[in-house]
Every structure is written in C-alpha cells, then in structure tokens.
Amino acid sequence: MPTLTQTKAGPENLSAAVPMVVIQSPRGWFDLDFAEMWAYRELLYFFVWRDIKVRYKQTVIGAGWAILQPFATMVVFSLFFGKLAKLPPAGIPYPIFFYCALLPWTYFAGALSGATSTVVENQRLITKVYFPRILLPLASVISGLVDFAIAFVLLIAMAFYYGMVPTAAALLLPAFLLLAILTALAAGLWLSALNAIYRDVRYVMPFLVQFWMFASPVAYPSTLVPERWRWIYGLNPMAGVIEGFRWAITGQGQAPGALIFVSAGVVIVLLIGGLIYFRRMESTVADVV
Amino acid sequence: MTEIAIRVEGLRKRYRIGERERYTALRDVLGNALKAPWRMLRGKNGGASNGKPDHIWALDGVSLEIHHGEAVGLIGRNGAGKTTLLKILSRITKPTEGRAEIHGRVGSLLEVGTGFHQELTGRENIYLNGAILGMKKAEIDRKFDEMVAFAEVETFLDTPVKHYSSGMYMRLAFAVAAHLEPEILLVDEVLAVGDAAFQKKCLGKMNEVTRAGRTVVFVSHNMSAILNLCSRALLIERGRIAKDGTAQETARAYLESLQAGRSENLLDIKERWGRGRVKFSRVSIEDAQGRALEHAMSAEEIAIVLHYQSQQGQTLQNCRVSVAVEDLFGQIFFVCSTEMVSNEPRNLPPRGAVRCVIPRLPLSQGRYNLTLFIEVNREIEDWLPSATPLQVVDGDFFGSGRQYPEGWEGKGVLVPHRWEIEKGTGVGGQGSGI
Numbered sequence: 001m002p003t004l005t006q007t008k009a010g011p012e013n014l015s016a017a018v019p020m021v022v023i024q025s026p027r028g029w030f031d032l033d034f035a036e037m038w039a040y041r042e043l044l045y046f047f048v049w050r051d052i053k054v055r056y057k058q059t060v061i062g063a064g065w066a067i068l069q070p071f072a073t074m075v076v077f078s079l080f081f082g083k084l085a086k087l088p089p090a091g092i093p094y095p096i097f098f099y100c101a102l103l104p105w106t107y108f109a110g111a112l113s114g115a116t117s118t119v120v121e122n123q124r125l126i127t128k129v130y131f132p133r134i135l136l137p138l139a140s141v142i143s144g145l146v147d148f149a150i151a152f153v154l155l156i157a158m159a160f161y162y163g164m165v166p167t168a169a170a171l172l173l174p175a176f177l178l179l180a181i182l183t184a185l186a187a188g189l190w191l192s193a194l195n196a197i198y199r200d201v202r203y204v205m206p207f208l209v210q211f212w213m214f215a216s217p218v219a220y221p222s223t224l225v226p227e228r229w230r231w232i233y234g235l236n237p238m239a240g241v242i243e244g245f246r247w248a249i250t251g252q253g254q255a256p257g258a259l260i261f262v263s264a265g266v267v268i269v270l271l272i273g274g275l276i277y278f279r280r281m282e283s284t285v286a287d288v289v
Numbered sequence: 290m291t292e293i294a295i296r297v298e299g300l301r302k303r304y305r306i307g308e309r310e311r312y313t314a315l316r317d318v319l320g321n322a323l324k325a326p327w328r329m330l331r332g333k334n335g336g337a338s339n340g341k342p343d344h345i346w347a348l349d350g351v352s353l354e355i356h357h358g359e360a361v362g363l364i365g366r367n368g369a370g371k372t373t374l375l376k377i378l379s380r381i382t383k384p385t386e387g388r389a390e391i392h393g394r395v396g397s398l399l400e401v402g403t404g405f406h407q408e409l410t411g412r413e414n415i416y417l418n419g420a421i422l423g424m425k426k427a428e429i430d431r432k433f434d435e436m437v438a439f440a441e442v443e444t445f446l447d448t449p450v451k452h453y454s455s456g457m458y459m460r461l462a463f464a465v466a467a468h469l470e471p472e473i474l475l476v477d478e479v480l481a482v483g484d485a486a487f488q489k490k491c492l493g494k495m496n497e498v499t500r501a502g503r504t505v506v507f508v509s510h511n512m513s514a515i516l517n518l519c520s521r522a523l524l525i526e527r528g529r530i531a532k533d534g535t536a537q538e539t540a541r542a543y544l545e546s547l548q549a550g551r552s553e554n555l556l557d558i559k560e561r562w563g564r565g566r567v568k569f570s571r572v573s574i575e576d577a578q579g580r581a582l583e584h585a586m587s588a589e590e591i592a593i594v595l596h597y598q599s600q601q602g603q604t605l606q607n608c609r610v611s612v613a614v615e616d617l618f619g620q621i622f623f624v625c626s627t628e629m630v631s632n633e634p635r636n637l638p639p640r641g642a643v644r645c646v647i648p649r650l651p652l653s654q655g656r657y658n659l660t661l662f663i664e665v666n667r668e669i670e671d672w673l674p675s676a677t678p679l680q681v682v683d684g685d686f687f688g689s690g691r692q693y694p695e696g697w698e699g700k701g702v703l704v705p706h707r708w709e710i711e712k713g714t715g716v717g718g719q720g721s722g723i
Contacts, residue, residue, distance in 0.1 A: 019392075019393065019394060020390060020392050021390070022388060022389070022390055023377060023378070023380055023383070023390075023391065024384060024388040024389070025384055025385055025386060025387075026383055042420055042426055043420050043421065045420075046416065046421070049417075050406060050409070050417055053408075053409060054406060054409065058408070124403065124404075125403060127381065127399075128399045128400045128403045129379070129381070129397065129403050129404070129421055129422065130379050130380035130381050130397065131421070283382075283383040284383070286376065286381045287304065
C-alpha cells in the first residue's frame with residue numbers, strides 16, 4: 001500500500017513512493033478497496049468519537065439513557081408478558097429472560113436506525129469532502145457498542161441479584177455480539193444507500209424496526225415456534241442472535257444449533273449484497289443525496 | 290518541476306437536470322412509471338415534456354496536465370463546470386467518461402468548516418475537522434497550537450462552537466484548513482466568505498502556500514486573487530477548456546468573453562418558437578443613464594433592452610412583450626410582462642427596441658438566463674427560451690452591507706423585508722406567555 005507520507009513534500013522527495021490515484025467512471029460490480037479503508041482508519045475513529053461525544057449532549061441523565069431504555073422495556077415486558085399474559089415459564093426469572101434479549105435488540109435497533117440516517121445526515125460532508133462513504137454506517141454501528149457496554153453492566157448486576165453463575169457458554173457471547181453487529185451493518189448498508197436516494201426510507205424505519213422486533217424472540221421464547229420450522233425462523237438473523245444471547249448468558253436450555261447457522265449464512269449474503277449496493281451508490285451519492 | 294501532478298484525459302460529467310436540487314421520492318419513480326405509457330402515446334416529445342434535453346454536460350471533454358509546483362487558477366462563469374472539475378479531482382463525485390490521474394496526496398477545500406459540529410467545542414472541532422480534511426492525529430497534535438493562534442480563539446477553546454460568533458467560527462474553520470499540507474491542494478471559492486480583513490488574511494495564507502512550491506488548483510471569481518496567486522489559469526466555458534495560458538492572458542480572455550456574450554446575435558438562435566414575422570435580434574442591459582453594462586448590479590436600476598425587427602413595414606398592433614428571468618436549469622424566478630403593468634393595448638413600430646425598466650434589481654450575485662417572448666394580435670411571433678445570459682454582481686440590496694451568502698438555499702431572488710418585534714410578549718409582559 002502506498003503510504004500517505006506526513007513529511008512536507010518538496011519536489012525532491014516526490015519519488016516513486018508518491019501515491020497515485022486514478023479517477024474514472026465506476027466500473028466493475030465489486031471493487032471494494034480494503035487498503036483504502038485501512039488508510040482511513042483514523043477518520044473512522046473520529047467519526048465514532050463524534051457520535052459518542054454528541055449523543056447525550058444536553059441531556060440530564062446522559063449515558064443513563066443507555067441503561068434506562070432496555071431497563072424500562074424489561075420492566076414493562078416482565079409485567080405484561082410475564083405476569084399478565086402468562087408466558088410459559090422459561091426456567092429463568094422473567095427479568096433476566098427479557099433483558100438478555102433486549103440487550104442485543106436495543107443495540108441492533110439503535111445501530112440500524114443510526115446507520116440508515118447517517119448518509120443523509122452527513123450530506124453536507126459528502127458533497128464537500130472525499131472519504132470512503134462506508135465509514136459513516138460503520139461508525140454508527142461501532143459507536144452503538146458503547147451503549148451496549150453500559151447496558152451490559154446492568155446485566156451483570158442482575159445476574160448477581162438472581163445468583164446466576166456464568167457457564168462456559170458465556171465464552172460464545174462475543175460471537176453472538178459479532179453476529180448482531182454484522183446484521184446491523186448489513187441492513188444499515190442497504191437502508192442508508194436507499195435512504196440517500198429515496199427519502200421514503202425514513203418513514204418506513206419505525207415500522208420496520210417494530211415489525212422486526214415482533215419477528216424476533218424478544219418478548220417470547222423461540223420455542224413458541226414449532227420445532228420443524230425453527231430453522232426457517234433463523235432467516236431472521238436477529239432470532240439467532242437473541243437465542244444465542246439467552247443461551248450464552250443463562251447457560252440454560254439447548255444451544256441454538258441450526259438456527260444460528262442459518263442466521264450466519266443470511267447475514268453473510270445480506271452483507272456482501274449490502275457492500276456491493278452501497279459501493280454502487282457511493283459513486284453517485286454526492287450528486288443525488 | 291517537470292513531474293506531473295495531475296493528468297486529466299477526456300473528462301466528461303453528465304447531470305440530469307434538477308438532479309442536484311432535489312431528491313427522488315419513491316412516489317416520483319412510481320409516478321413516472323405510470324406516466325410513461327402516456328408519453329409513448331404522445332409520441333416524439335418523449336424524454337422531456339417541454340422539448341428541452343433532460344440532462345446537461347457539466348464537463349464536456351476536459352484534458353489537461355498540471356505539474357508539481359504549479360499554481361493554476363480556474364476561471365469561468367457560474368455553471369461553466371469549474372466546481373464540477375474540482376469535485377471530480379477531489380473524488381467527491383465520479384466522472385461519466387474519461388479519466389484523471391493524481392500523483393500525490395490531495396487535500397481539497399471546497400468549503401471551510403466542513404464537518405464542524407455545533408455541539409462540540411473548538412478543541413474537539415479542530416481534531417474532527419482536521420481528520421475530515423485528511424490530516425493524521427499526530428499531525429493535528431503537532432500543529433494544534435499554531436492553528437489556535439491563527440484563529441485567535443484561545444480563551445474559547447473549550448466552548449461549544451454553537452456559542453461562537455460567526456467571525457470566530459470562520460477563523461477557526463480557516464485555521465484548520467490553512468494548516469493542511471498536502472502535496473496537491475484543490476481550493477474552491479473559499480475566499481468569498483468573511484469580512485475584508487479575514488479575506489486578506491486568507492489570501493496571505495494562500496500566497497504562502499503557493500510560494501512554498503506546492504501544487505494548487507484554485508477556483509475564483511476574484512480576478513485579482515487569481516492574478517496574485519496563480520502563474521497559469523484555465524478558462525472553462527460550457528464544460529470545456531476555452532483558454533489555457535498565463536493568468537493575465539486567461540483573465541483577459543474571460544473578461545472579453547463576458548462582453549462577447551452580451552452582443553450575441555439572437556437572430557442566429559435556432560431554438561425558438563412562434564410565427565417568426567417578428568424576431569428578437571439583440572438584448573442589452575443598460576443602467577439608469579442608458580449606458581451599456583457588462584454586469585447588472587443588485588439593487589440598481591437597470592433596463593433590459595429588447596431589440597426586434599419585423600419583415601413587414603406595418604405597425605405591430607396590440608403587442609404583448611415579456612421577459613422571464615430564470616436560473617441555469619430553466620427554473621423561472623419571475624416574469625416581467627407588458628400586460629401586467631398596463632391595460633392599454635401596445636402598438637409598436639415595425640422595428641426598434643423596447644426597454645423593460647426594473648427600478649431595483651432584486652437578484653443576488655450569479656448568472657441568470659432570460660427568456661424572451663413577443664405576441665402580436667394574440668399570435669405568438671417569437672419565443673426564445675433561455676436566449677441570453679444576465680450576469681449579476683452583488684450590490685447592497687438590503688442597505689445593510691450584507692450579501693446573500695453563497696450556498697444558502699433560495700439564492701436568486703431578493704425580497705425586501707423588515708423584522709419587527711411584537712410588543713408585550715417578552716418576559717416582563719402582562720402575563721401573555723407563549
């Protein structure tokens with residue numbers, strides 16, 4: 001990779017090491033430049049840093065929101081679904097049962113919404129400066145992890161309260177988190193690119209997130225879905241993520257087998273498609289956004 | 290000095306008309322799909338319903354070479370393609386055809402303060418903006434004190450920039466930009482903002498940069514800045530390079546071209562409608578004393594003089610003449626028409642000129658087009674869409690010394706207005722509240 005030198009460039013040190021860029025009309029259907037993305041890693045860091053810095057500016061409880069949102073939802077779910085609707089007992093306390101799902105779900109919903117709107121929100125930047133546009137959704141997805149980490153602290157506290165001991169299954173938690181990140185990124189790439197061209201996406205988002213939650217085992221266990229069809233359920237990658245989280249954190253029930261592989265497969269397809277689509281949009285985005 | 294920094298070959302860029310102004314809603318896509326069958330039935334008028342092409346070539350075959358250490362100015366009218374060329378070289382948008390090679394690290398300044406975030410402090414914005422412009426963190430660390438000193442904002446470093454005055458904001462933004470040290474610097478009209486003292490400071494910094502032997506491509510309408518900073522200049526006209534020479538030669542060619550455009554013979558224009566027994570031959574812009582003008586100025590009295598001629602020798606009965614002022618995409622801002630201001634039928638001599646006097650020109654700096662229209666006895670005789678340009682420079686329209694900023698939405702028509710504060714709604718009012 002040609003290094004971007006930091007030295008002052010007088011004509012004398014413009015040797016063969018000078019980076020050369022060729023600009024031409026978009027060609028090929030897949031020309032993702034990973035070397036370039038690596039060269040821009042500092043900017044990615046600054047975008048993430050900006051997102052985090054700005055997120056809770058001028059709020060009273062600040063990062064407390066990161067805990068309050070999933071916590072309040074957990075209380076409501078435990079009351080209504082657990083106590084009133086008499087969901088089949090999960091073998092674990094309802095608060096833990098719901099919080100295990102709300103933790104990745106809250107992250108996912110936030111990261112997806114953030115990634116979707118980021119290209120449009122940074123329209124000014126996109127029309128004035130060049131950088132790999134993919135940094136924008138990538139930064140949204142990464143910055144959401146800070147909230148996730150804060151909310152995770154509450155989970156540890158709850159585990160203590162209910163006297164739960166982590167099992168070996170907990171070691172797989174990062175893998176399920178990675179799956180959640182990739183799902184948010186994959187869907188975010190598609191939706192942010194679409195949003196740049198069709199602002200309708202903005203109005204679709206609240207519905208999409210809501211429907212997606214109902215289609216994921218957040219408020220109910222996936223055992224409600226008949227055994228035979230469970231693998232199809234995995235076509236929703238978040239189903240795999242959430243079941244994975246529940247299993248890894250509580251160590252109870254059986255590991256989500258086929259479900260998780262179907263989910264992983266779907267995410268990979270969605271992600272590659274998203275990268276290609278985003279890349280195609282990238283070359284004209286400054287003209288249409 | 291002989292090494293190539295930028296090589297451009299046959300660069301073309303097409304824009305759909307309107308593409309830069311508005312985004313697509315799904316509704317439009319569906320709507321067009323529904324309308325398409327109608328279009329087919331209506332026949333040849335196909336792609337664009339008003340018979341105009343639905344795209345423009347913002348760049349139409351540009352080839353050039355710039356060597357390391359050169360300072361090159363790009364000049365030309367608004368809409369000629371200068372900024373498009375700069376945007377392609379900065380990789381913000383891709384060309385439709387052709388290619389360009391850039392040898393060296395590029396920094397582009399299409400605007401100062403790009404990416405500034407209102408909620409972040411001055412210190413934080415220096416880092417954010419620096420990174421966006423392509424600086425490494427270590428580089429920003431090293432130049433931090435210098436930037437702060439240049440911007441003169443030491444005491445406000447930890448205040449969110451939303452509390453900055455506009456002057457402080459601009460100084461900080463330019464300070465970051467000015468410390469960008471790429472091998473190739475692409476600069477759009479950034480000097481057009483700020484007060485005179487600030488512009489002078491910016492110009493001084495630009496001078497330093499070019500003296501240091503860096504490659505600079507610089508877009509400006511300010512001829513003295515071009516002459517000052519650049520050794521070479523390119524004149525861009527309708528997406529092509531019309532002149533490539535020393536800054537003096539090119540600047541002269543540009544000013545001449547502005548003049549030449551004014552005396553264009555309208556009789557040569559093919560794109561016109563009407564019976565054609567009467568035709569417009571020439572348009573000139575004059576000031577209140579009847580002197581011909583190259584540029585009209587905001588807030589001044591101007592006359593748009595329409596010269597016409599007819600084949601017959603009779604008086605033209607019951608005429609209606611109008612001039613529409615529109616932007617470069619054909620969007621009409623306003624129409625001045627004889628029938629608006631008077632109910633009397635107008636009879637005109639067979640050849641001559643009519644003057645449309647606008648007492649206080651309500652247009653901001655920019656280039657506009659005029660559409661001309663004449664009707665005699667209820668029959669359209671001559672209709673010339675976007676026939677001739679109208680160049681406007683900023684004047685003191687509002688009497689405040691302020692000009693409509695470049696890049697603000699709604700630039701074009703200026704509307705006289707004033708603001709008043711309602712009495713009795715303040716905090717100390719009689720409990721009316723909000």
